[in-house]
Amino acid sequence: MxxxxxxxxxxxxxxxxxxxxxxxxxxxxxxxxxxxxxxxxxxxxxxxxxxxxxxxxxxxxxxxxxxxxxxxxxxNRIRRRARQLTGGLIDSEDGWRVAAEPLPACGHLQELSRLVGRLTHLPLVDGNRVEPLDAPQAWRAMLAAIDNATESIYLATYIFGNDAAGKPICEALERAVQRGVKVRVLIDGVGALYSLPSVVWRLRRRKVPVQRFLYSLAPWRMPYINLRNHRKFMVVDRRLAFTGGMNIRAGYIQSPPAITDLHARVEGPVVGQLLRSFAADWVFTCREVLETSYSGKAQLGDVQARGISAGPDADFDKRRLTLLAAIGSAEKRIRIVTPYFVPDLTLLATLQLAILKGVEVQIVIPRKNNLRMVHWASLHALSWLVNEGARLYLTAAPFDHSKVMTVDGHWVMLGSGNWDARSLRLNFEFDLECYSDALTERVDRFVDSRIETALQLDTDGFRQIAPWRRIRNALAHLMEPYL
The missing domain is CATH 1.10.8 (Helicase, Ruva Protein; domain 3)
Known part of the structure; x- marks a missing residue:
């Protein structure tokens, strides 16, 4: 041998x-x-x-x-895997037909509604109540909703801190499990690592069912490392929901707060669309199929609303196309609040066209950003818009993490998505579009409160930026597709 x-x-x-x-x-x-x-x-x-x-x-x-x-x-392996695991769940309409959906009262936004319906395969639904909340209000309301739950709690978040904000939520979820409530918690695989030791182990010790989205250190899972679930919402008893930009972190509720945000309490038939989004993510992660039917009343308010679930599992960029359509539909005013503003050239050009046709464009971003490269790239892109006539406002601390857009006082979109390549192409995001004059007025008052204490940066202000800083900003903007 x-x-x-x-x-x-x-x-x-x-x-x-x-x-x-x-x-x-x-x-x-x-x-x-x-x-x-x-x-x-x-x-x-x-x-x-x-x-x-x-x-x-x-x-x-x-x-x-x-x-x-x-x-x-x-x-992109996500799209194929999502279709295999979810079957028809993601695009299911649960008996609703897009062709029969109501149209917004504001005539010039009706085509926007039709277009978003075609993008999402979901109808605009009547009878919703949407209440904007700041971060401390939202945290307290979510905690109370968990304690009052009788049937089910579905919670999805990007970051779930093992801290002063996360621990009370963990304890409330444990109490819900002990009452016999069906609890499911989904945390992004990377977001779960923002707080160490991870809250996942705290939840599992309390017998709370929890999964991490696209989490693995195995080499064959590395292709998914760049695709994150950035969605942030909770559905309680299949009739009450919370959604917006807020993570579960102590910085939101400490005094004084380090971070501020806008979240919303949602009741009405649109909750069924949040249920569907969570169920699709859950079956994708662990193959368990959840109930997705809405169990509340058909008429709870006067807000027409629709959920927009966007991500790399879709055939096209739903969120980006929605933003383009909303900008193109505007006749009077566009207001944008976001922590990260690095749109692609098409979005920038569409905003420039809106300005040139006489639409007032206001953009609100933090004065200091936790991501410096993104902030530098933002300033370079914003200098073009300000030169065309846009108004740019820089907010002081606390860091404003809100993600809101309003159009003409009739339409508002709020949720988890930012104006950067990651949110527009790589992340799984959830936003809520709403047609309601009263709701938009409330959100506009929120924007006004941000602007009142902000620093406006105009063309003169941009000219006063040191040349080396302008070069730095321009170089950072070259990385726009990767920020």
């Missing part, structure tokens, strides 16, 4: 010796084959020309390694 092994080793070594002069050609052939394969795949699957050009350049300039990185990070 030993002699046979030695013979095989000698044959192997002899073969390698004969191939030695050809190794450079073999390596070049492998490298070129990989580059051609990736280039073809990129050309067929990437809609963003800049992303396609970047990946193509990488695989040719950095042979083999570029191809490995592309197959790890550049291929």
């Amino acid at each position: 030993g002699a046979r092994i030695r013979d095989w080793q000698q044959l192997w070594n002899a073969g390698l010796d004969r191939l030695e002069p050809f190794w450079p050609y073999i390596a070049a052939a492998i490298s070129i084959s990989l580059a051609i394969t990736v280039t073809i795949h990129v050309a067929q699957n990437k809609r963003d020309a800049r992303a396609a050009a970047a990946w193509t350049g990488l695989v040719w300039l950095v042979p083999v390694l570029g191809a490995i990185l592309y197959f790890m990070l550049g291929v």
Whole structure:
């Protein structure tokens, strides 16, 4: 046996010796084959020309390694897996027909409603009550709702801190489980690591069913590391919901607060759409199918609303197209509040067109950002809009994490999504679009309160920025597709 092994080793070594002069050609052939394969795949699957050009350049300039990185990070495997696991759940209308949906009273926004209906495959529904809440109010209301739950609690969040905000929620969820309430908690796999030790272990010790979305340190799971579930909502007893931009973190409720935000308490038939979004994420994560039927009253308020679930599992960028349509529909005023404003060139151009046709555009961002590169890129993009006539306001501390947009005093969208490439293309986001003059007036008052204490940065202010800072901002903006 030993002699046979030695013979095989000698044959192997002899073969390698004969191939030695050809190794450079073999390596070049492998490298070129990989580059051609990736280039073809990129050309067929990437809609963003800049992303396609970047990946193509990488695989040719950095042979083999570029191809490995592309197959790890550049291929969208989520869409196929989501369809396999959710079946028809994501696009199910539960008996509602988009063609029969009500139209907004404001005539010039009716086409916007029709378009978003086609994007989401969900109808605009009447009879909802939507109450905007600041972060401390929302945290207290969510805690009370958990304690009053009798049937079910479905909670999805990006960050769930193991801190002064998260621990009381954990204890309330434990009490709900002990009462026999069906509790399901979904935390993003990366967001769960923001607070260590992770709250996941605290929940599991309390017998609270919890899952982490796309969480794994295994090498074969690395292709999903860049795709995060940024949705933030809770549905209680299939009739009451909370949604918006707020994570569960102590910074929101401490005194003085380090972070401020806008969340909303939602009642009415649109809660069924939040249920559907959670159920799709839950079955995607652990294959358990949940009940998605709305159990509340059909008429609780006068807000027409629709949920917009967007993410890399969709065939097109629902949220981005909704923003483009809303900007194009505006006739008088657009107001945007966001912590991260780095839109792509199409969104920027559409905002510029709105300004040129006489629409007032107001944008509110934090004066100091927790992500410096994003802030620098934001200032560069915003300088173009301010030069066209947009009004830019920079808010002082606490850090404003709100994500709100209003149009013409009739339409409002609030939720988890920002104005950056991550929220527009990579993250799973949930936003609520609402048609209601009264609700929009309340949200506009919230925006007014931010503007009252903000610093306005006009064209003169931009000119006073040091040249080296302007260069820094411009260089940061080159990274826009990756921020």
